[in-house]
Amino acid sequence: MVYDCLILGGGPAGLSAAVQCGALGLSALLIGNPHSQNPLGRAERVDNYLGLPGLTGGELLDAFQRHAAERGVQMVTGRAIAAMACGGVFALTVGGHVYQGESFILATGVARGRPYPGEERLLGRGVSCCAVCDGMLYRGREVAVVGLAPDAAQDAALLDQMGCHVTFFAPERPADLSPAIPYKKAERLEILGEDRVTALAWEDGVFPCAGVFLLRETVAPTALFPGLELAGGYVKVAGDLSTSLPGVFACGDCAGPPLQIAKAVGEGQKAAHSAKRWLDGQRKTAENNKE
Ligand SMILES: Cc1cc2nc3c(=O)[nH]c(=O)nc-3n(C[C@H](O)[C@H](O)[C@H](O)COP(=O)(O)OP(=O)(O)OC[C@H]3O[C@@H](n4cnc5c(N)ncnc54)[C@H](O)[C@@H]3O)c2cc1C
Structure with missing residues (x-):
């Protein structure tokens, strides 16, 4: 309809x-x-x-x-x-x-909350808000899921099923996150890359990846x-x-x-x-x- x-x-x-x-x-x-x-x-x-x-x-x-x-x-x-x-x-x-x-x-x-450094510049060039829409683009590649929405663990599972190599970043590990998906405790994030995303930096290191999925409650x-x-x-x-x-x-x-x-x-x-x-x-x- x-x-x-x-x-x-x-x-x-x-x-x-x-x-x-x-x-x-x-x-x-x-x-x-x-x-x-x-x-x-x-x-x-x-x-x-x-x-x-x-x-x-x-x-x-x-x-x-x-x-x-x-x-x-x-x-x-x-x-x-x-x-x-x-x-x-x-x-x-x-x-x-x-x-x-x-x-x-x-x-x-x-x-509520500011965009991460690098987010606006790299939106559409490796930064995505939509696992369903863009997941297939990253099949076989490393992706970071920044899980800020209550259903983010489900989207991470979906990306995993699509064949993406998913690592989940969030202040707390969601109870429903699949044990097969690596989790990193992270609060301070920066998206790195010149023309395209090359990595996600967090307080404990740098994670090289092709895509960063920012899954917030609001878009x-x-x-x-x-x-x-x-x-x-x-x-x-x-x-x-x-x-x-x-x-x-x-x-x-x-x-x-x-x-x-x-x-x-x-x-x-x-x-x-x-x-x-x-x-x-x-x-x-x-x-x-x-x-
Ligand atoms: C603690 C607090 C106290 C307040 N006290 C007062 C007060 O005393 N008096 C007063 O006049 N105002 C007060 N306000 C402000 C008031 O809440 C807002 O002005 C009002 O709610 C705005 O209404 P809105 O519909 O524009 O937005 P919101 O109420 O913010 O509603 C927008 C909704 O859209 C949803 N949404 C956004 N993106 C998506 C998406 N992609 N998919 C699905 N859903 C989405 C959001 O989750 C949200 O539920 C207060 C606000 C807060 C936080």
């Missing part, structure tokens, strides 16, 4: 966008990490969300999620690892599944959509929350400050309206071209 809109991110912005898409009659699919991993869940008390003061972040999130479920929002839990625009349709890879939509709303929040919007313009480290948006890529809208924390719930909820709603207007325009143009 091709949805009218794919929404990435199950925080306040994404949930608000999904509820509004439903109200506007758009078919929408919300894709997001498990609810329990949302950063707002760590807020002990939220006092500035209108009408609902004194709740914990978790309670607020539960209320948002319940509301979305009651409105029939379709949700998929999982980490999106790659996106592609092709022939007027966006395709989003989540685990082994690909979902399609005619428009796209980014509501991914902000990535930067620019890694999902190469060419997406940023402004001040956030996705650059116009007043209607459109981005530099036609049909892609951004809302909430990923679209810039203030990084607050009320702003995220408001922008989610606005992004849904803008996606609808854009879809209407596209469809009208397609009809006119037929005549």
